[in-house]
Amino acid sequence: MIKAILIDDEPLARSIVTEYLQAFPEISIAQECNDGFEGVKAIALHKPDLIFLDIQMPKINGFEMLELIEQPPAVIFTTAFDEYAIKAFESRAIDYLLKPFSKERFDKAMQKWLQQRNQTETKANTQTLLTEEVRQPEERNRIVVREGSNIRIIPVHEIQYIEAYDDYVKIFTQKEMFLKKKTMSFYERSLDANQFVRVHRSYIIHLQQLTKIEPLEKETYLALLKSGVKVPLSKSGYAKLKLVLGL
Amino acid sequence: MLLTLSFQNISTRKIIIGYATWWLVLVLVETYAIISTFNFSVTIALADAVNMNLLIATAGYITFTSLRYYQPNPKNALYLMVWSIALAFLCTVAHNYLMRWKLFPQEDQYHAYLSASQFIRGLLVWFMIALIGVISWIWFYLQDQRAGEKREHDTAKLAREAELASLRQQLQPHFLFNSLNSISALAGSKPEEARKMIQQLSDFLRGTIKKDDLQLVSLQEELKHLQLYLDIEKVRFGHRLKTEVEQTEQAHLMMLPPLLLQPLVENAIKFGLYDTIGEITIRIVTLVRDNQLIIRIENPFDPNTSQPKQGTGFGLNSVQRRLYLLYARNDLLTTHQIENIFITEVKIPQPA
Numbered sequence: 001m002i003k004a005i006l007i008d009d010e011p012l013a014r015s016i017v018t019e020y021l022q023a024f025p026e027i028s029i030a031q032e033c034n035d036g037f038e039g040v041k042a043i044a045l046h047k048p049d050l051i052f053l054d055i056q057m058p059k060i061n062g063f064e065m066l067e068l069i070e071q072p073p074a075v076i077f078t079t080a081f082d083e084y085a086i087k088a089f090e091s092r093a094i095d096y097l098l099k100p101f102s103k104e105r106f107d108k109a110m111q112k113w114l115q116q117r118n119q120t121e122t123k124a125n126t127q128t129l130l131t132e133e134v135r136q137p138e139e140r141n142r143i144v145v146r147e148g149s150n151i152r153i154i155p156v157h158e159i160q161y162i163e164a165y166d167d168y169v170k171i172f173t174q175k176e177m178f179l180k181k182k183t184m185s186f187y188e189r190s191l192d193a194n195q196f197v198r199v200h201r202s203y204i205i206h207l208q209q210l211t212k213i214e215p216l217e218k219e220t221y222l223a224l225l226k227s228g229v230k231v232p233l234s235k236s237g238y239a240k241l242k243l244v245l246g247l
Numbered sequence: 248m249l250l251t252l253s254f255q256n257i258s259t260r261k262i263i264i265g266y267a268t269w270w271l272v273l274v275l276v277e278t279y280a281i282i283s284t285f286n287f288s289v290t291i292a293l294a295d296a297v298n299m300n301l302l303i304a305t306a307g308y309i310t311f312t313s314l315r316y317y318q319p320n321p322k323n324a325l326y327l328m329v330w331s332i333a334l335a336f337l338c339t340v341a342h343n344y345l346m347r348w349k350l351f352p353q354e355d356q357y358h359a360y361l362s363a364s365q366f367i368r369g370l371l372v373w374f375m376i377a378l379i380g381v382i383s384w385i386w387f388y389l390q391d392q393r394a395g396e397k398r399e400h401d402t403a404k405l406a407r408e409a410e411l412a413s414l415r416q417q418l419q420p421h422f423l424f425n426s427l428n429s430i431s432a433l434a435g436s437k438p439e440e441a442r443k444m445i446q447q448l449s450d451f452l453r454g455t456i457k458k459d460d461l462q463l464v465s466l467q468e469e470l471k472h473l474q475l476y477l478d479i480e481k482v483r484f485g486h487r488l489k490t491e492v493e494q495t496e497q498a499h500l501m502m503l504p505p506l507l508l509q510p511l512v513e514n515a516i517k518f519g520l521y522d523t524i525g526e527i528t529i530r531i532v533t534l535v536r537d538n539q540l541i542i543r544i545e546n547p548f549d550p551n552t553s554q555p556k557q558g559t560g561f562g563l564n565s566v567q568r569r570l571y572l573l574y575a576r577n578d579l580l581t582t583h584q585i586e587n588i589f590i591t592e593v594k595i596p597q598p599a
Binding site for chain 2: 009010011012013015016019034035037056057058059080081098099100142153155
């Protein structure tokens, strides 16, 4: 049996997927979710093969929800508006259904997925690895992280700095630290370059937090942040910082 | 001066009558002057004055009509000068010829007068023609400018109307496509409800077209249209969305620009629905204060995670701009928050 989960904040929008799925008796709907929070929990619980995912949803959107899942299942996006289409394919969605979609269009997406599933079962892992790297940079105003079973939304203006930590990054706000499974280069690309500067292989700092640049030794410098934290600057990082600050 | 500068509402007929009257007066004055000063007979004096003034009036008319086809500009000054001297010369010669050789060949005393006054007469004629030329010139110049101003005004007005129209019709495509998707879902399971929603959506869309910004509508009418929108949103979000509309009879009769409320309420619903989880209530309160209609729209939000800026999206900007274009004021739309409630308030000044 193939398990699917529907995530959409409009019950009627889910009902149409349910209706269309009746033509695929091998697929069972494990759960229907009203938002991304429910979605994260349901995916952890049911480990579905396929999810139908809306993009505009309460609190966290479909893309942010996917970021919270370590090994996302196959995704078919269902949304009313196509400004997200490119991003959806770059996050390696199976397909992208524009509401309202026809039964024929839905069946086509399902055929596409069933075909890919047969061909690539062995390659499943490489697919998730690629997800992150193909992403286009986009300016974000918040970062969504998981804290145990909680989901936290961090507005980017609260971020002090970001530090590399193996496969993870540590995101420091004034009061707390969050771990997120992402790369430094991902945040270097996706955060606003006028506000966040990668000053070191292992550090990205928020310029609003910067109070002082101090020399450490000959040709090496430290960035002093408002909270008193000192962050080392690499040679190229120092040059980049001077450029952004217009020095 | 009968060719007055405030020509805005003067018809061609009035100008012709004025011009003729002016010359008639001159003829009479001159006739009287000639009789009392030189003791010529009434016939001679009248003929002299009529002849002279008819010639000048004709020359003036020629000057006026010929200036019409030249763009009035400083270069024409020289042209006008040469033109008026030539015409003055012609008039004086023609007058002299007619009076001396054709009409009164026997009157020696009058001939002497003609010869003596020839130079001063020519000068006066020239002055008259030049004066008519200058006035005509100013006349056409001002007319030209007025046409330019009108053109400019019309262009600005058109641009403003177009901007208002486009601001008014910024229907969110998201709303439309999601509504159609709901209809598609209902068509399979509950065709009766699908039909009803098509009806609601059609009524709503009909209400958004063919509206004139300057044609104010009553709050009652606006709320009726808003209700169509709320009914559709409730089909989509009925499980989460509650709305309360508080209205007074006094406020019902107040006037406001059409389709002003819907984008504000749409904004509040989106903000409320996407920023929180669970049931939300959108409150719409209408009241009258200091002869102003006040409409307050409240939606819940999460002060911990969202910067209120996110709530001031397109909906608010377009309404702000519309209010500015209509009332030339930027203080009619305000937002503030009390705990977890975001409040949008709009004031509509009422015609006195």
